[in-house]
Amino acid sequence: MVRLSTVALGLLYGLSNILGVVADSATLTDPAIDGPVGLGYAGINMTALLAAAENELGVNGTVTDNLPDDNYGAPGTTISARDLQKLQELRKRTYGRGIFGAIACLSLKILFPSKTATTGSSNYNQWNNPSFWSATTYMAPTCVFRPTSVDDISCAMKLITLSQADFNVVGGGHSAIKGWANTEDGVLIILSGLTGVKVKPGYAEVSTGERWGNVFTVLDQNKLMALGGRMSTVGVPGLVLGGGVSYLTNQLGFVADQVKNFQVVLANGWVVNANANANADLFRALKGGSSNFGIVTRVDLYTWPCPRGVYSGQLYFSDTRDYPKMFDAVYKYHTVGALADTQTHLISAFVYVSIPGVGGMHMGAFTAFRNISGSEVNPGPGPALQEIVDLNPTTKNTSTLQVRPYGTQAIELGAGDMNGLRQDMRDFSVYADNQLYKDLFQLWNETMIPKHGSKAGFMGTIAFQPITTKAVAAGTARGGNSLGLEGNTKTMAIINLTHQWGSAADDAAIIASLDEVLAKSIALAKARNLYHPYFYLNYARKQDNPIGSYGTASVNRLKAASNFYDPCKIFQCRVPGGFKIPGMSSC
Ligand SMILES: Cc1cc2nc3c(=O)[nH]c(=O)nc-3n(C[C@H](O)[C@H](O)[C@H](O)COP(=O)(O)OP(=O)(O)OC[C@H]3O[C@@H](n4cnc5c(N)ncnc54)[C@H](O)[C@@H]3O)c2cc1C
Ligand SMILES: *[C@@H]1O[C@H](CO)[C@@H](O)[C@H](O)[C@H]1NC(C)=O
Ligand SMILES: *[C@@H]1O[C@H](CO)[C@@H](O)[C@H](O)[C@H]1NC(C)=O
Numbered sequence: 261m262v263r264l265s266t267v268a269l270g271l272l273y274g275l276s277n278i279l280g281v282v283a284d285s286a287t288l289t290d291p292a293i294d295g296p297v298g299l300g301y302a303g304i305n306m307t308a309l310l311a312a313a314e315n316e317l318g319v320n321g322t323v324t325d326n327l328p329d330d331n332y333g334a335p336g337t338t339i340s341a342r343d344l345q346k347l348q349e350l351r352k353r354t355y356g357r358g359i360f361g362a363i364a365c366l367s368l369k370i371l372f373p374s375k376t377a378t379t380g381s382s383n384y385n386q387w388n389n390p391s392f393w394s395a396t397t398y399m400a401p402t403c404v405f406r407p408t409s410v411d412d413i414s415c416a417m418k419l420i421t422l423s424q425a426d427f428n429v430v431g432g433g434h435s436a437i438k439g440w441a442n443t444e445d446g447v448l449i450i451l452s453g454l455t456g457v458k459v460k461p462g463y464a465e466v467s468t469g470e471r472w473g474n475v476f477t478v479l480d481q482n483k484l485m486a487l488g489g490r491m492s493t494v495g496v497p498g499l500v501l502g503g504g505v506s507y508l509t510n511q512l513g514f515v516a517d518q519v520k521n522f523q524v525v526l527a528n529g530w531v532v533n534a535n536a537n538a539n540a541d542l543f544r545a546l547k548g549g550s551s552n553f554g555i556v557t558r559v560d561l562y563t564w565p566c567p568r569g570v571y572s573g574q575l576y577f578s579d580t581r582d583y584p585k586m587f588d589a590v591y592k593y594h595t596v597g598a599l600a601d602t603q604t605h606l607i608s609a610f611v612y613v614s615i616p617g618v619g620g621m622h623m624g625a626f627t628a629f630r631n632i633s634g635s636e637v638n639p640g641p642g643p644a645l646q647e648i649v650d651l652n653p654t655t656k657n658t659s660t661l662q663v664r665p666y667g668t669q670a671i672e673l674g675a676g677d678m679n680g681l682r683q684d685m686r687d688f689s690v691y692a693d694n695q696l697y698k699d700l701f702q703l704w705n706e707t708m709i710p711k712h713g714s715k716a717g718f719m720g721t722i723a724f725q726p727i728t729t730k731a732v733a734a735g736t737a738r739g740g741n742s743l744g745l746e747g748n749t750k751t752m753a754i755i756n757l758t759h760q761w762g763s764a765a766d767d768a769a770i771i772a773s774l775d776e777v778l779a780k781s782i783a784l785a786k787a788r789n790l791y792h793p794y795f796y797l798n799y800a801r802k803q804d805n806p807i808g809s810y811g812t813a814s815v816n817r818l819k820a821a822s823n824f825y826d827p828c829k830i831f832q833c834r835v836p837g838g839f840k841i842p843g844m845s846s847c
């Protein structure tokens with residue numbers, strides 16, 4: 261029998277000597293790892309801390325297990341990987357999982373009283389609510405931890421690992437899947453206080469509490485550009501760790517491909533860098549491996565000069581008779597223009613919006629983008645995008661095409677991003693094909709619009725995003741990523757479905773129709789030999805296993821990296837949501 265408070269005390273005692281956790285497992289000996297950083301809390305009075313823990317925890321809950329009583333860390337002992345395994349065992353046998361979250365939260369509250377908030381407090385409601393983009397993803401963690409430094413996260417990670425609590429981390433909160441960036445039990449680490457964008461020669465250090473809008477604003481002030489999200493409101497970390505499609509993707513690949521260095525807090529609390537020279541396996545793993553390896557606290561992004569800004573803006577098409585011409589032009593851009601002028605970009609989104617009283621309307625919402633070269637006299641869309649810009653002159657006067665600083669394009673698009681709606685995102689991939697694009701659009705149109713098009717707040721979008729062979733090659737040139745696309749020999753397209761609506765009562769019916777669209781679309785692409793098995797992680801549906809879609813070679817690298825950097829499988833087992841590495845041994 262073990263008193264739970266003894267467990268908590270053991271964890272807190274362990275704090276003084278936690279650095280042994282993974283080192284003891286004898287696998288993490290890579291000299292390239294920077295090594296432990298100081299906790300920065302040398303002034304802690306352990307006696308007082310433990311007394312407070314004992315007092316507050318007040319749990320005399322008893323746990324029946326067959327483990328020896330005395331292995332949870334006495335003062336001065338090291339908590340070893342073996343002890344941790346025992347804790348994990350204990351965890352499985354205890355009745356309420358919540359107790360582990362409670363232990364972690366209590367410890368955090370003692371160490372970080374102003375950065376830890378529990379249910380009912382105003383900080384809890386403020387930190388865990390408005391920062392959320394999607395109404396479908398709200399959850400109620402035991403506590404919310406809002407760090408403001410890497411040391412805070414390092415210390416919290418040690419406590420969380422030792423306490424075996426569930427936890428999760430949220431960056432910009434733009435995941436649409438419930439549980440992916442939140443947790444019902446345990447600790448939610450909210451990164452919004454971890455801010456900073458520092459311009460350095462050739463790159464920028466971006467803390468992962470940032471969203472793209474501020475990153476680009478700082479870059480604009482320095483007449484620089486970097487790869488990043490196309491909407492200002494989206495968070496930096498989720499987008500980069502899943503790949504990241506940017507305005508500069510045709511030339512330079514995914515956003516992750518243009519990361520120079522990741523700073524990461526591992527499960528044992530160590531702060532390490534991952535780049536081409538240090539921890540190169542972790543570096544590659546993070547380019548697409550999502551939340552499986554650690555908490556990424558900073559991404560260093562390569563920058564390029566942007567002395568004259570870009571020519572870009574929105575184009576709206578509301579005459580549905582033009583749709584066939586629009587698809588022709590989109591297909592041509594995917595297979596010709598995007599390769600001929602890699603400094604261009606096109607978002608081609610086909611939208612249906614419900615309009616109260618009227619029903620609704622179809623609309624093409626395109627974003628055309630081109631980096632302006634040094635010598636150009638009269639900057640315009642250029643030959644690659646001219647055909648797109650010339651489509652449907654009747655609505656051309658509503659376009660926002662103009663010469664502008666790079667970052668203002670993402671800010672213009674971000675202005676349309678709304679918080680608090682019901683959200684669904686999903687995607688699949690095909691090889692570029694004009695007729696297939698048209699048929700996929702019609703399949704979506706027929707399945708969704710008659711049934712759901714007039715529901716309150718309904719807005720549905722099907723978008724076609726090319727990934728050219730040049731984009732893939734740009735990633736390879738930077739040492740490769742985890743996405744498994746190296747074998748591509750022709751342009752593929754990510755088909756991305758995003759839907760919003762107002763009422764939870766409509767969730768089931770809308771999602772059932774979307775599941776039907778996805779299944780039929782994939783079947784159609786397969787029947788024409790145009791299916792590509794890749795699921796882009798950042799829009800993928802919960803059940804679509806995007807990491808599995810990277811292929812065996814990539815999955816094997818990811819498994820090896822996980823085993824090395826997280827040997828106790830904290831990120832596999834204690835983070836309840838997020839896309840996991842398939843085929844890892846069970847928790
Ligand atoms: C309006 C909108 C526009 C978009 N535009 C683009 C676009 O232009 N290009 C593109 O590629 N994608 C785009 N996306 C998709 C986007 O990449 C994903 O939604 C992405 O998850 C957003 O990142 P986030 O930090 O906001 O997400 P979050 O929901 O905070 O996190 C997503 C996942 O990453 C994990 N995570 C978060 N922070 C960390 C961290 N520091 N360390 C480890 N794991 C972490 C979370 O636990 C979660 O599993 C867009 C999405 C929306 C809703
Ligand atoms: C630590 O806290 C204990 C209990 O509150 C107290 O008795 C002791 O004097 C403190 N030690 C220091 C060094 O402040
Ligand atoms: C917890 O157990 C101890 C020892 O059995 C006892 O002295 C104490 O009163 C108990 N506390 C509570 C809150 O039940």
Ligand SMILES: *[C@@H]1O[C@H](CO)[C@@H](O)[C@H](O)[C@H]1NC(C)=O
Pocket residue numbers: 580583622705706
């Ligand atoms: C959507 O489908 C309907 C028939 O179901 C058709 O009349 C309409 O033209 C389609 N919309 C577009 C933009 O093609």
Ligand SMILES: *[C@@H]1O[C@H](CO)[C@@H](O)[C@H](O)[C@H]1NC(C)=O
Pocket residue numbers: 485508511564565566567568603631632633634635
């Ligand atoms: C954008 O154009 C500028 C001016 O010609 C150039 O210096 C810069 O390298 C370009 N950006 C990229 C990402 O190539």
Ligand SMILES: *[C@@H]1O[C@H](CO)[C@@H](O)[C@H](O)[C@H]1NC(C)=O
Pocket residue numbers: 654655657658
């Ligand atoms: C755009 O052009 C159409 C057709 O020429 C015209 O009816 C409409 O008023 C114009 N809109 C704006 C915003 O200028």
Ligand SMILES: *[C@@H]1O[C@H](CO)[C@@H](O)[C@H](O)[C@H]1NC(C)=O
Pocket residue numbers: 490505607609721722723724725754756757758
């Ligand atoms: C997915 O579609 C949305 C519009 O609904 C768009 O903002 C986003 O950029 C698209 N992503 C890709 C990769 O095409």
